[in-house]
Amino acid sequence: MLQPVLPDVQLTPTLEDARRASIDLASAPTALKNAALGAIADRLRGSVDTILTANRADLAAGEKNGLTVGLLDRLALDEARVAALADAVMQIALLTDPVGEVVRGSTMPNAIKLSQVRVPFGVIGVIYEARPNVTVDLAALALKSGNAVVLRGGSAAENTNRVLVALVQDAIESVGLPRAAVQTIDPFGRAGATELMKARGHVDVLIPRGSASLIRTVVTEANVPVIETGSGVVHIFLDESANEQWAIDIVHNSKVQRPSVCNALETLLVHRSAAARVLPGVLDKLTEAGVTIHADARVRALYPTAIAATDEDWSTEYMSLDVSVAIVDSLDEAITHIRQYSTGHTESIITNDLGNAERFLNEVDSASVVVNASTRFTDGAEFGFGAEVGISTQKLHARGPMGLPELTSTKWILRGSGQVRA
Amino acid sequence: MLQPVLPDVQLTPTLEDARRASIDLASAPTALKNAALGAIADRLRGSVDTILTANRADLAAGEKNGLTVGLLDRLALDEARVAALADAVMQIALLTDPVGEVVRGSTMPNAIKLSQVRVPFGVIGVIYEARPNVTVDLAALALKSGNAVVLRGGSAAENTNRVLVALVQDAIESVGLPRAAVQTIDPFGRAGATELMKARGHVDVLIPRGSASLIRTVVTEANVPVIETGSGVVHIFLDESANEQWAIDIVHNSKVQRPSVCNALETLLVHRSAAARVLPGVLDKLTEAGVTIHADARVRALYPTAIAATDEDWSTEYMSLDVSVAIVDSLDEAITHIRQYSTGHTESIITNDLGNAERFLNEVDSASVVVNASTRFTDGAEFGFGAEVGISTQKLHARGPMGLPELTSTKWILRGSGQVRA
Incomplete structure (x- = not known):
């Protein structure tokens, strides 16, 4: 990589x-990293009062600053949520x-032993x-994968995060x-945050x-490598033969x-030959669940209670x-629509036509492409x-749900005995 | 990924x-792609005169514009070099x-068939x-891996590249x-070139x-994902026990x-306890080969003909x-020096000490780390x-020599039969 070019700034x-720290972590045995994780869980369980006091301060400030109910809910902790964190x-x-997984390996014709080994990135932001x-x-995932992590949370959670990070640091130090x-x-x-995005050579x-x-801000401002996550304009296409x-x-x-959540459906496309047969039932069930239907003119002709998209x-x-x-x-028009509007997260087709299923799988350019199942299955746990x-929506390095291996890079190791190149 | 944000510009x-084109290529059978490659090779062999005429125009302009001998040599083609291209x-x-390789797969507990399949990136710049x-x-590598490619070569090779690209396009079209x-x-x-670097959503x-x-310009200017290649400040460390x-x-x-080339040695570090024993022989052989030695004071004390670094x-x-x-x-000082100055390409240790070899392999954070062999082995062909x-010197997506699989991404495919998430 290019050598660090960061001038003397406050984050240095x-x-x-x-x-x-990342150098120590890279060679830390799994047992030691797990001990640190155990210590973090213990301290979370033992510090509920301190955490909730800090969290109440953030919630009070958030209410004063007019945070939405949704944001306040994401910010709020209680005893059960702290236990869930642990x-x-x-x-x-x-x-x-x-870390240490041998991904590939061979013996070169000159007897050099070649292996590609999984290693931590180093420093994750x-x-x-x-x-x-x-x-x-993220602290726990970074630790388990042998990476140091530099966190920049929202200012709305500043008090809670300060307490949580100090607690995590104490736990790490204790082992x-x-x-x-x-x-x-x-x-x-x-x-x-701006410096972190520009810290090439310091942030891997x-x-x-x-x-x-x-996400857009980070992707356009950063000059460090970014993994873009999350945003999902998710489609389902009901094909002519949909059950x-x-x-x-x-x-x-x-x-x-x-x-x-990001794998929830946002746009439903329906083949014109299936619309009269399946759409009323589909939209009735959504309406019963309180969903507002934003529809084009042809859908509204079939389902007049929908509002105009x-x-x-x-x-x-x-x-x-x-x-x-x-x-x-047609299927073509559905694929074209998806290619134009999708964020490349998840798309699903409901069909009984094998050829159409294969075309959809091949031609839809998204991290996860589904036949005859819910879009909600694009999920690391599932x-x-x-x-x-x-969930990565870019194509470089990781695409779709990211687990621990996606927080690692690899390194080539060559073990020789005096070999030179002819 | 984020939806394209490119305004109406000339590259659109x-x-x-x-x-x-990338959509067609993604589903093109291997045999068809190979036929295109065969057609390219045929046309290269059949168009030597046209290619060399264009190349002579570039060379004449290059000489007029004062290109260095090295650059002129890289630019120059002759009959043998065109044959080598073919x-x-x-x-x-x-x-x-x-393309199409199944990287991983499983059957989920709900019977959905899950597979991760290798797919082309789409558009490579x-x-x-x-x-x-x-x-x-790059045209051939992109084609074989199912990607469309947009090339921006140096203006010094403009005539040669115009002829080559037209010939490649004719060959592709012919199949x-x-x-x-x-x-x-x-x-x-x-x-x-500037637009290409900013064409997020258009260039994968x-x-x-x-x-x-x-490379620095591209890495700092681009907001599309970049794979950083090539630059190599490559080190060898002669440990105390070096043979x-x-x-x-x-x-x-x-x-x-x-x-x-990028995997050639640039900096030699020597353990002080090995210096008197091995350094004179090492530096004599380099000097005989015409190498200029830029040395620190301690090296010059041992080897006075070196110039001051x-x-x-x-x-x-x-x-x-x-x-x-x-x-x-010490080994520590060598590792610290390498961490400070290396571009993360290739470093080698010459040692008979197993513990030091392992420490070097673990703690040197480079794409390729070598024990007792030449740095020149970091090479796709080798x-x-x-x-x-x-050769990628970044940690995201690909690290070290990049082959065809490194020009691909993956896609998750789910085949269900009506499953919904509980």
């Missing part, structure tokens, strides 16, 4: 501490350590919004690992977690089961009980990863 | 053509097609300098694949190939065999018959990849 000591940390301790659970989750393995740069404010990978606008009951159940589940609706990630619905003339760093 | 039609294309036809071989190599699979944006000049990955300054003959042979081979020498990629040499007090896209 923090980032240099992180780098030094449980999540213990789950991470149970996962396989990815995370920029996120007011969700204290991200603080603990003999460096405190600087987990650091927050919240005290540096927005300027700190930066992960933004939060709203589309946060009606599957269509009803899958669309309902994809939209209603948890509307605020605007041009903006097709690219909107509602994250709420809203769905946009359009009728298309895929069996145990814990999820986020 | 080119990039949209590339995207459309051979290289046929070698790529012989490689295994990475390449920004490089006046090396016509890169035009043909029924879209011409726009391979395009050049050289006619758009520097403004085109951008690969800069060339000088450190070119003298291995030290002499490996240092000589690493520096002299091909000094202009400046602070700049330690971070210089000479790519010439120059080497910087320093004595260090690793058995058959062809090399470049």
Whole structure:
């Protein structure tokens, strides 16, 4: 990589501490990392009062500053949520350590032993919004994968995060690992976040977690490598041959089961030859669940209670009980619509036509492409990863749900006995 | 990924053509892609005169514009070099097609069949300098891996590249694949290169190939995902127990065999306890080969004909018959020096101490770490990849020599039968 070019700025000591800590972490045995995770879980359980006091201060400030009910809910902790955080940390301790895995290897014709080994990235940066659970989750995931992490949480969770990071640092130190393995740069404010995005050579990978606008800012401002996560304008296409009951159940589940998450349905496309047969049943079930239908003219002709969709609706990630619905003339038109408006997260087709299923799988360019199942299955836990760093919607390095191995790089190791190149 | 944000600029039609071509390429059978490669090789062999005429025009302009001898040599083609280009294309036809490889898979507890499948990136951008071989190599590698490619070569090779790209396009079209699979944006000049770097959503990955300054520009300017390649401030450390003959042979081979490439040695570090024993022999052999020794004071005390190293020498990629040499007090000091000055490409230790070898392998944070062998082995062909896209010195996605699989992403495919999430 290019040598560090960061001028003398305020983050330099923090980032240099992180780098030094990362060297210790890279060779820390799994048992020691797991001991640190156990210590974090214990301290979380033993510090509920301190955590909740800090959290109440953030909530009070948030109410004063007019945070929405949704944001306040994400920010809020209670005894049960703190216990859940501790449980999540213990789950991470149970996962396989990815560090040291030999990915490939061979003996070269000249007898050099060649192997490609999984190694930690080094220093991971995370920029996120007011969700204290991200603080603990990412600290634990980074630790287990042998990385130092530099956290920049939202200012709305500043008090909670300060308490959580100090607690995590105490726990890490208690087992003999460096405190600087987990650091927050919240005290540096927005300027700190900007520096973190530009700290090429100091930060090996930066992960933004939060709203589309946060992610867009990081992706366009950063000159460190970024893994883009999360934003999902998710589609389902009901093909001509769609099974009606599957269509009803899958669309309902994809939209209603948890509307605020990135794998929830946002746009429903229906083949014109299936519309009269399946659409009323599908939309009735959504309407019963309180979903607002934003529809094009052809859908409204069939289902007059729908409201008119605007041009903006097709690219909107509602994250709420809203769905946009359009009728298309063909599979081609559905694929073209998806290619234009999708964020490349998850798309599903409901069909009994094998050829159409294969075309959809091949031609839809998204992290996760589904036939005859809910879009809600694009999820690290559902895929069996145990814990999820986020869902990557870019194509470089990691695509789709990211587990611990996605927080690592690799290194080539050559063991020779005097060989030179001819 | 974020939706395209490119305003209406001059590259838009080119990039949209590339995207459309990429859809055809993604599902093109291996046999068809190989037929295109065969057609490219045939046309290269059949168009030597046209290619050399264009190349002579570039060479004449280059001489007029004062290009260095080294750059003119990289730019120059002759009959043998064109034949070698055609051979290289046929070698790529012989490689295994990475597209469609199932990387992992499982059956979920609810019976959904889950698989992670290798898919092309889509549209690859390449920004490089006046090396016509890169035009043909990257077009062939992109084609074989199912990607469309948009090339921005150096203006010094403009005539040669125009002829080569037209010939490649004719060949691709002759087998029924879209011409726009391979395009050049050289006619758009520097403004085109700048747009390419900012074309988020249109370019899935951008690969800069060339000088450190070119790479730095791309890495800092781009907001599309970049794979950083090439720059190598490569170190060898002669440990206390280094075998003298291995030290002499490996240092000589690493520096002299091909000094202009990124895996050639630039800095030699020597343990103080080994210096008197091994350094004179090592430096004599380098001096005989015409290498200029830039040394610190302790080395010069032992080897007075060396010239004094400046602070700049330690971070210089000479790519010439120059080497910087320093004595260090310990393995720790060697690792610290390497961590400070290395570009993370390749480092080698010469030692008989098993513990020191393991520490070096673990603690040196480079793409390729070598024990008792030449640094020149960090190479796609040596690793058995058959062809090399470049050598990545970043940690995201690909690290070290990149073969065809490194030009692909993956996609998760879920095949269900009505499943919804509980």
